[in-house]
Amino acid sequence: MSSSTHARLRQEAIAFFEAEVSASVRSELAELGAEFVPRFHRKMGEAGWIGLQWPEAYGGRAQGHVAGAILQEEAALAGAPVLASNINAIIGSTLIVHAAEELKRRVLPRLISGETVLCLGYSEPEAGSDLASLRSRAERSGDGWVINGAKTWTSLAHVADHMFCLARTNPDAPRHRGLTMFLVPMADVAVEPIWTLGDFRTNATFLDGIEVDDRDRVGPVDHGWDVVMTALDFERAGTARVGEAKRLLSQCFLAARSRGGFSAVERDRTAELWSQVLVVESLAYEVARRQEAGEPVTKMSSIAKVAGTELVQRVALAVMEMLGSDALLSRGAPGAVADGEVEVAYRNAVRYTVTAGTNEIQRNIIAQRGLGLPRSS
Known part of the structure; x- marks a missing residue:
């Protein structure tokens, strides 16, 4: 994209945030403490901002990663509650790289519209900075998987529809292998709040016999480390x-x-x-x-x-x-x-x-x- 196109996009974003980040949105943002306001997230979807950088084939606007960076900067400058759309962008961009075509076509449009909210399920009580030591297990069960374990710092878990969850599928493999990424439904995942020093709500989550269809596996079995590294590159x-x-x-x-x-x-x-x-x-x-x-x-x-x-x-x-x-x-x-x-x-x-x-x-x-x-x- 040209610099003039990026400049027009920036002005479009500024105008959107000036119109939509109202006093009531700011009040709700402060009261809820999770950097998430449901109606604002839906507005982001309706306006086509979620998935801005993704290909048109999946419902995106095909504007590229620089355009996504412009949007992210202007959202922060406006004080907009965009944690959910940022997480959707991180995970969606990772799905485009690693997920099966069926999964991309099923999930990405719902992320773009704002209908689906995701959370990140990486860190655990005993595995944070040393992520490869995580203990959550995913075991084969018929045509799917059963996941048991606990995740922490799972921001937006209390409102999310699915968790982007890294679990160990092969305990005999080297630490950085034997991990697999899944999109886990949140309906039966237990969630407890954790409040940070900055009045931000994150969560502890507990997966007890959670069933996951193999269609919701992201990337090959035992290659989840590659998937999470891609996601972290987008996040950082x-x-x-x-x-x-x-x-x-x-x-x-x-x-x-x-x-x-x-x-x-x-x-x-x-x-x-x-x-x-x-x-x-x-x-x-x-x-x-x-x-x-x-x-x-x-x-x-x-x-x-x-x-x-x-x-x-x-x-x-x-x-x-x-x-x-x-x-x-x-x-x-x-x-x-x-x-x-x-x-x-x-x-x-x-x-x-x-x-x-x-x-x-x-x-x-x-x-x-x-x-x-x-x-x-």
Whole structure:
């Protein structure tokens, strides 16, 4: 796509979010705490934003991964509740790479319309950063599978229709083999809430004899590691953190202007932060361009994930320090900056360095696969 087409798409996205991210949507977003507002998600589907980058053959708009990155950035800049559409985009893009044709044609249109909501079932109580040590088991049963195990940090599990679930199918195979990915129906999966430091609801989920049709297997048996690595590349490479950093700085600018502006030191600090935003933005879009070209991006997506998540932490801390005590006020408190959004963002920022693989693990990937350094003994 040309730069002019991308510019028009960006303006289309800005107009959509300005019209649809209403005060009632923001209120519902704050109250529910899961970054999900059902009616807004359906609006995203109706407007054709979910699956923006997917082929027309599956109901998408065939706009490519750079267009998807533009949408993600503008959604974050607008403060839109797009976790469900982002997860659908991650999983849908992975299905296009790995799933059987029948599964793609059955599932992707429902993701695009917003009818189906998905959640990610990777981490477990005893397997997070060391994902290959997971213990959930999938065993053959007739024409399907029976899954037993537990997953944690399963965001949106309480509203999801299916879980993108990684389970062990061959306990005798090497750790990174013997895993298989499934789309698991959530109807009989037990869900318990977990509330994070940032007032975000994620979940613990328990799979007890859950039956899955073999048609809902994603990729070959015992090759689930390849599938989850593709999904993680899509998840880590996004531009959402760029949009969030820009939103925080914009809120800081508005608050400072109402107080008479920045001091010279604060101007220098915000200029430095804005330059960092532009660097991370360039990196994130380069990853999207390489994905669009079909190039491997594992190393670069890890770099982008570390850079973006730690940028948001630095920006949130700087905004809190520059705006002082008013930035500590919560939603509804008189004088709260951006109605308390800044202090929530500050508490929430640490979560991003943990999700999609901790930043410590990302640094290992960068060192080993990017720089060719040996594993530590």
